[in-house]
Amino acid sequence: xxxxxxxxxxxxxxxxxxxxxxxxxxxxxxxxxxxxxxxxxxxxxxxxxxxxxxxxxxxxxxxxxxxxxxxxxxxxxxxxxxxxxxxxxxxxxxxxxxxxxxxxxxxxxxxxxxxxxxxxxxx
Amino acid sequence: xxxxxxxxxxxxxxxxxxxxxxxxxxxxxxxxxxxxxxxxxxxxxxxxxxxxxxxxxxxxxxxxxxxxxxxxxxxxxxxxxxxxxxxxxxxxxxxxxxxxxxxxxxxxxxxxxxxxxxxxxxxxxxxxxxxxxxxxxxxxxxxxxxxxxxxxxxxxxxxxxxxxxxxxxxxxxxxxxxxxxxxxxxxxxxxxxxxxxxxxxxxxx
Numbered sequence: 001x002x003x004x005x006x007x008x009x010x011x012x013x014x015x016x017x018x019x020x021x022x023x024x025x026x027x028x029x030x031x032x033x034x035x036x037x038x039x040x041x042x043x044x045x046x047x048x049x050x051x052x053x054x055x056x057x058x059x060x061x062x063x064x065x066x067x068x069x070x071x072x073x074x075x076x077x078x079x080x081x082x083x084x085x086x087x088x089x090x091x092x093x094x095x096x097x098x099x100x101x102x103x104x105x106x107x108x109x110x111x112x113x114x115x116x117x118x119x120x121x122x123x
Numbered sequence: 124x125x126x127x128x129x130x131x132x133x134x135x136x137x138x139x140x141x142x143x144x145x146x147x148x149x150x151x152x153x154x155x156x157x158x159x160x161x162x163x164x165x166x167x168x169x170x171x172x173x174x175x176x177x178x179x180x181x182x183x184x185x186x187x188x189x190x191x192x193x194x195x196x197x198x199x200x201x202x203x204x205x206x207x208x209x210x211x212x213x214x215x216x217x218x219x220x221x222x223x224x225x226x227x228x229x230x231x232x233x234x235x236x237x238x239x240x241x242x243x244x245x246x247x248x249x250x251x252x253x254x255x256x257x258x259x260x261x262x263x264x265x266x267x268x269x270x271x272x273x274x275x276x277x278x279x280x281x282x283x284x285x286x287x288x289x290x291x292x293x294x295x296x297x298x299x300x301x302x303x304x305x306x307x308x309x310x311x312x313x314x315x316x317x318x319x320x321x322x323x324x325x326x327x328x
Contacts, residue, residue, distance in 0.1 A: 007227070018211055025208050026204035031172050033196055035308040036320065037189070061313050068207045069309045073135045073158025077133050078152050081147040089163030093170075099169040 015026050025067050126157050129181050134298050151303045155310045165269060169262035173326075180259050186250045186305040188242065192323050195238040196315065199274075202231030203209055203312040210305045216295035219290060222321045227283045228308065232278040245281050263322065270318060273311045 010075060035054050039049055066072045071079050137145040173183070209224035243264070246252040254264040284304055287293055293300075 019208065022204055022207045022211065027201075029200045030197060032318075033200065035194055035323060040189075040324050046328055050325065053320050053324055053328075060316045064309055064316070067125065068203055068312075069306055070135065070210075074148070075142070077142055077144060078148070078170060081149070081152045082156050085159040085168050086160050089159040092160065093167045094145075096164075096167040096169060097174070100320050101174055105175075106243065107177065108229060 021067065025063050029060050029063060032056050125214065130148060132214075132224055132298070138242060140201055145299050147299050147303050148306070150304045155306065157311065158310065158314075161270075162266075162269075162317070165262075165266045166317060169266050169322060172258045172262050177258055180257050181250070181252060183263075186246060186252055186259075187323055188245070189323060189327060191238055191242055192319065195235050195242075196319050198234050198238070199312050199315050202228045202235070202310055205231065206305045206308045210298070210302050213293070213295065213298045213301045218293065221293075221301070222285060224290055225281055225288070229278055229281045232274055232281065232308075235259050236271060236274055236278065239267065239274075243268075266318065266322065270311070273314070277308050280307065283293055 036053060040050050042049060055106070065082070071082070136143050140146055140149075142149060169201075205228040209221050209228060212218075212220035212224055244296045246263075252260045252262050252263075281304065284293075284301060
């Protein structure tokens with residue numbers, strides 16, 4: 001470590017700016033959480049509110065993983081590795097919700113179960 | 124570029140590994156990726172049963188307390204901030220700041236757990252929603268309980284690190300250990316971000 005002073009000062013400035021950045025992001029996340037809360041009480045269409053909620057939570061999610069979890073500064077492989085898991089999880093969720101959301105997947109209500117149709121005989 | 128030549132430790136890259144990523148960090152990211160699938164399945168299960176609630180399922184909106192959950196969410200977000208500051212502190216070799224940040228993170232983690240215990244007690248004894256008496260109770264307690272268990276593990280890990288910091292063996296060179304713990308803690312936070320929207324807020328629309 002013959003001459004660490006210039007690098008150290010630059011690094012110090014970066015770390016100081018990170019401190020401010022983290023605080024700003026945390027405040028932003030708190031504001032977004034407040035917006036989410038307000039959103040659910042707005043008298044708009046259901047699909048619109050769900051879209052807004054999904055977008056807002058995705059923004060929060062991305063801020064945390066890229067800034068607090070340092071993906072922005074780490075090698076891209078970390079991002080790829082995590083997103084493999086995320087895409088697999090998201091894909092599984094989508095598939096399950098599609099499968100079980102289908103009309104044929106609705107559970108049978110015992111009160112509505114009808115006797116099987118009589119066998120038709122062709123005379 | 125070697126770290127010695129730069130005069131400071133490069134906390135984001137490790138030239139001694141083939142990937143350039145510290146092995147511990149790579150391990151943690153791989154674990155978190157697998158944990159995503161775990162929580163993905165739990166959240167899906169809850170949402171599926173909310174799509175087709177069986178007869179007699181209590182309305183979730185009457186059971187949940189959005190005020191308490193919002194407070195818990197805020198607390199967990201703030202704990203994430205303190206965790207990020209703890210990692211920042213150890214990367215600068217600032218042990219005093221690290222200890223205060225860790226202590227605050229533990230404090231916020233305990234508040235979150237306290238809120239969850241209060242919520243569970245309220246559901247069981249006031250709202251009569253248990254893990255066995257309805258599908259809503261089963262999926263809700265399994266999902267949020269698993270998340271709570273993750274928070275508890277995180278609090279124990281944080282406490283261990285805080286105690287270890289007093290032994291004098293924790294320094295800037297060990298920043299990767301604190302960062303790994305930080306990754307785990309932030310993951311717990313992002314899972315809650317999804318649970319808060321998918322489990323709680325969607326019930327109010």
